Amino acid sequence: MTRSHLPLLCLLLSFLNFATSQDDAMIMQALRSSLTLTSDVNWSNPDPCKWETVQCDGSNRVTRIQLKQKWIQGTLPPDLGKLSELIVLDLFSNKISGPIPDLSGLTHLQTLNLQDNFFDSTPKNLFSGMNSLQEVYLDNNPFPLGRFRRHSETLPSLASLKLSLNNLHGGLPLSLAGSSLQKLYLNWQKLNGSISLLQNMTSLVEFDIRGNFFSGPIPDLSGLQNLSLFNVKDKQLTGLVPPSLTVLQNLTVVNLTNNYFQGPMPLFKNSVAVDAIASASSFCQEAPAMNWKGNDSCVSWLGITCYKSDITGISLWSQGLTGSISQSFANLTSLELIDLSSNSLTGSIPTELTTLPKLRLLDVSNNNINGDVPKFSGSVIVVTTGNANIGTKNK
Template sequence: MTRSHLCLLCLLLFLLNFAASEDEATTMYYLKSRLNLIPAGVNWSNPDHCKWDNVQCDANNRVTRIQLNEKGIQGWLYRDLGKLSELVVLEFFSNKISGSIPDLSGLKHLQILNLHDNLFSSSISLNLFSGMNSLQEVYLDNNPFHFWGFPVAITEATSLKILSLVNCSLAGTIPDLFSSETLPSLVSLKLSHNYLRGGLPESLGRSSLQQLYLDGQQPYLDGSISVLQNMTSLVEIDLQGNAFSGQIPDLSGLQSLRLFNVKENHFTGVVPPSLTGLKSLTVVNLTNNYFQGLMPLFDKSVSVDAITNTNSFCLDTPGAPCDPRVDALISIAESFGYPLKLAKSWRGNDPCNSWLGITCSGSNVTVVNLERQELTGTISPSFAKLTSLETIFLSNNSLTGSIPTELTTLPKLRTLDVSCVSQQYQRWCAKVQGKCDCGDYW
């Protein structure tokens, strides 16, 4: 290449940078015209926008940072803000800016987008994350957006580390796209106080998340939380105020877990040793569920809230063993998947005290009558631990498997009714309006 060609190339690059700089200057002046900056004490009066308060530019006068935070600024953002193609940080948090968030797609250098605690009310663009492969942190908390769902374009933000969308009208189901294969850098996902529904996606179990906040959904998230047992990087879990149900899974692999908050859900079953044995725990909240069995005993260094106003612990003393009759019945409930109906009724340490389906003679359990309770699962061998049993009614449920041979050891058992317990016979019985005469088909 000759010297003249080099000079021409340099001139061309200069003109391109100059044109881009002029275009950015126009964008910045339009932005200025839409914001009420004077009452906020922000000086954007210099003819050179690179010398404005809280604005930074690179050597080519291209805007790289706009950080106007906690100024009480009113107004709205210019729609063509996406033309600031070298922008690295865009922050306007804790102001009173309204309207919509402009289309920022294609800002390939943007690393931080922080607009929390404003008055943005329009819907979020489906292209919000398009082309943002450098984006690392997003904070849109506490804005009164119109209802919106996760933009699928978030999968293009492959460098994303922190996604905080608390109290911002996010609605619908949680998409199944949070695996490390899709978002390899994501460590913090905060979606509290929104309108999410449904269950936890399977991809969470293949993520590297350290923080997962899903508390306070309206109406609620529900289903099992078994996916948590695979999230071995978790440090903080907050699921408070939902309708998650079933058991707490085996959490022994979560060796860094410090916060575990499942307050105000529908969990049943015993609190597993895999949770109480975690040495990393500092805060645990189990209040307002339907946990059963003994009240869990955590290390003294752990702050524990396990108030028993809905929980069904047998005793109020952590670690105190339950009556053997209670242990046997809780084990029976385990084979049925710890049904919520039983958890609500089987409270305290005396099964002869008005427990659903339990009849006693003195302190001896003589009858277990759980027919028509919509039970699923299998029949537990633990029935054999109730040696005074005379009658077991399990008819008209949806049980599977075989009758445990241990039941043949019960010395006083006279009646075992397991008729009409398969879904097939349930459907047949429904056709005759509940007049079930299926017989014992075991």
């Protein structure tokens, strides 16, 4: 390129910058028109770069829109995703409604906060093209029921993902395994399935999935050395609480309430705030059953009988058992016999046991059972003798 061409090149670049900044200005004018601004937001200047809560770079390209807690109503214009230099879009806690437009052109966007609004739909691939995203907050919007996997494209820079109080369903997407996520909040959704991939999310610091339908055990968490908050309240999780959780050095908050955990009550350091009160009755004796080892309960577990791979009998009489009778027995639909007699069990007989289709004998005699006896079918023999408080409520 000769020197004579340089002025022309500079002129073309200048014209390009002017054209793109003018495009940004038109999009911002459309945004102003689509919103009902409140009196404390002054967007009257013809130059959007001089508007309150808006920032631009040296080429008058819009880089930040921050309209937090302004009680603004209205919708977002469809061309908002053409603000290609936008780094922060923060509309937290307003009354903006309608669809979230296609934002795939926001390749430099690092923070997307649309939390606490009235958005009712998202584009098909919400995060497509947003390879710079670090923080996403979409909590508390009336989205229609949608699958989590649909909005879980790989985002290499994403550190914080908060999608609480929406209508997501399905399981955790495999793309989260090995991700760099540090904060994952999915509480109060309709999500289900296993949380086993959690063991591969080694960058996690905060994990909150309370109020969903996840099931199965908590996986080995020994690789999550930075984990400080672990909240799995109100789930259908089962099995033992892994020792790898209780020994994490940076752990400060744990909530295990209202699950179906078994085995001993986990012991955490005094520095850890633990809420497991409502689920305490799911835990049994202070030490794990020494004769329940291995992963196959049909092979060598004391008191367990099976036909092929189905558990048909549980006979644990006179084993010094404490705690209460778990309603999780109702999930073993091949059970024909449950004998828990001559132990020190408390609480009531779970009504869920009446749903066992093949049950023929339930023996809870000589314990400390109280409460009413649920109504079983006529083919089930229920033995409750030796329980002084049967038929009365525990005071």
